[in-house]
Every structure is written in C-alpha cells, then in structure tokens.
Amino acid sequence: MISVRGAGKIYRTRSDETVHALKDVDLEIAQGEFVSVVGPSGCGKTTLLRILAGLEGATSGEIVVGGHKVRGPNDDVSVVFQQATLLPWYTVLQNVLLPAHLKGDRSPASEQRARGLLDLVGLKDFERKYPFELSGGMQQRVAICRALVRNPKILLMDEPFGALDAMTRETMNVELMRWCSQEGKTVMFITHSIPEAVLLGDRVVVMSPRPGRISEILDVEIPRPRDLRTLGTPAFAELSDRVRQHFGAVAAPGQDM
Numbered sequence: 001m002i003s004v005r006g007a008g009k010i011y012r013t014r015s016d017e018t019v020h021a022l023k024d025v026d027l028e029i030a031q032g033e034f035v036s037v038v039g040p041s042g043c044g045k046t047t048l049l050r051i052l053a054g055l056e057g058a059t060s061g062e063i064v065v066g067g068h069k070v071r072g073p074n075d076d077v078s079v080v081f082q083q084a085t086l087l088p089w090y091t092v093l094q095n096v097l098l099p100a101h102l103k104g105d106r107s108p109a110s111e112q113r114a115r116g117l118l119d120l121v122g123l124k125d126f127e128r129k130y131p132f133e134l135s136g137g138m139q140q141r142v143a144i145c146r147a148l149v150r151n152p153k154i155l156l157m158d159e160p161f162g163a164l165d166a167m168t169r170e171t172m173n174v175e176l177m178r179w180c181s182q183e184g185k186t187v188m189f190i191t192h193s194i195p196e197a198v199l200l201g202d203r204v205v206v207m208s209p210r211p212g213r214i215s216e217i218l219d220v221e222i223p224r225p226r227d228l229r230t231l232g233t234p235a236f237a238e239l240s241d242r243v244r245q246h247f248g249a250v251a252a253p254g255q256d257m
Contacts, residue, residue, distance in 0.1 A: 007026075022044040022051075035189070036190075042209070042210050051070065057070075077155075155186070177224070218242060218243065
C-alpha cells in the first residue's frame with residue numbers, strides 16, 4: 001500500500017541555509033499492516049507523514065501510495081494529528097461528517113457510517129454534544145471517526161495521543177487496536193513512546209537523528225489481540241530494549257521508558 005524508495009527532503013531557511021530533514025529513506029508497508037515509527041524530536045517523522053499524505057513533496061526519491069505516485073492529497077489517505085482540531089461550533093456528528101460534506105456527500109449512507117463509527121468508539125450518546133463538552137480522549141476519538149468516515153484505505157497518525165494523560169493514553173492504545181482490527185486499515189503511527197510503538201505495531205521503524213534515516217525495522221512477533229498485560233511480558237521488554245539501544249538508553253529491570 002505504501003512504497004518509499006530513496007526519499008529525501010531538504011528545506012531552505014530564510015537565511016538560505018539548507019536543512020536535511022530526511023535522507024535515503026526506504027520503506028514498504030503492506031495492506032492491513034500497522035507500522036509504528038519512533039525516533040527523536042526533529043528526525044523527520046512528521047515530514048515523512050506529510051509527504052505520504054501529499055501535503056508536501058519530497059526533494060528526492062519515489063513515493064507510491066495505493067499504487068499511485070504521490071502528487072497531492074489522496075482520498076484513500078486520512079490523517080489524524082496530535083490535536084483533534086474539531087470545529088467548536090459543530091456538534092460531534094457534524095464534525096465527523098465534515099470530510100464527506102466537503103466532498104458534497106450528504107447521503108444517508110455517510111450519516112449511517114458516521115453514526116456507526118461513533119458507536120464503535122463508544123460515543124453513540126454524544127452525537128449532539130459540542131467539543132467543549134468532551135474530554136481530550138473523547139475529542140481524539142471524534143477526530144479518528146472523522147478520518148475514517150470516508151472509508152480511506154490508509155490512516156496516517158501523527159502522535160495522536162501525545163497530549164493525553166498516561167491513563168487515557170493507555171486506554172486509547174487498547175481501543176485503537178480494537179478499532180483497527182475491525183476496520184482493517186493500513187496504518188502508519190508516529191510516536192515518541194517506545195512502549196506505545198511496540199504495543200501497537202506489527203513492525204517498529206526506528207529513525208535516526210536528523211537527517212532522518214531508518215536505523216532498523218523490527219518485527220513485533222507478539223500475538224494479537226494484545227492488551228495492557230502485554231507490557232509486562234518478556235518479549236515486550238526485549239523488543240523495547242532493542243529500540244532503546246538506538247537512543248543510548250536501556251531500561252533497568254522493572255523500569256518503563
């Protein structure tokens with residue numbers, strides 16, 4: 001579903017200096033796969049996501065998504081950002097339906113899918129509520145429903161739970177695994193959290209400091225379904241430590257990072 005070959009990205013600053021955000025990135029993501037991307041701040045994770053979403057172009061390399069070279073935004077690709085960015089004057093249901101309405105789709109089928117998604121994420125009784133009446137976790141659930149309402153094949157997620165408290169974040173991780181299993185989407189999930197990356201991913205892509213390159217791709221051979229008890233297993237600890245080694249940190253026994 002996603003093919004990145006030799007991708008690079010160079011920015012020019014106002015003082016005409018060059019900043020190498022990405023260099024020689026190669027990545028293949030199969031249909032229905034959940035791939036976590038982890039790396040230090042400024043390593044180009046979000047830049048890579050924006051390139052895949054067609055929000056900006058690569059300086060070099062070939063980017064193919066859904067069988068087509070990326071030349072701009074694609075209806076088969078939806079993005080969930082760290083902030084929910086809901087319209088405060090729209091109800092929950094209206095926010096979810098916004099992408100469909102912007103495409104001129106006001107069909108009963110779209111409304112039925114929106115309601116079904118809200119039911120899936122446990123917000124069936126909140127359709128008429130406004131964003132200010134929801135918690136941060138609930139707002140992110142609405143944002144995920146909005147991204148899924150037009151039934152895209154690919155979901156790109158840029159630290160969607162980064163602003164949530166630890167307990168809510170854990171709950172959202174478990175729920176996201178359930179939703180993705182039911183929806184069958186191809187997902188690329190960016191995070192700074194090593195445990196989150198390992199818990200969610202079929203594979204974990206480890207990126208180097210800028211210019212961002214792929215240091216290693218790890219297969220997460222932990223059976224699904226997974227839940228929070230997975231975090232306490234030896235296999236999970238071993239994989240997490242392998243990722244940490246790339247950043248010069250290994251957890252002591254019983255320590256979580």
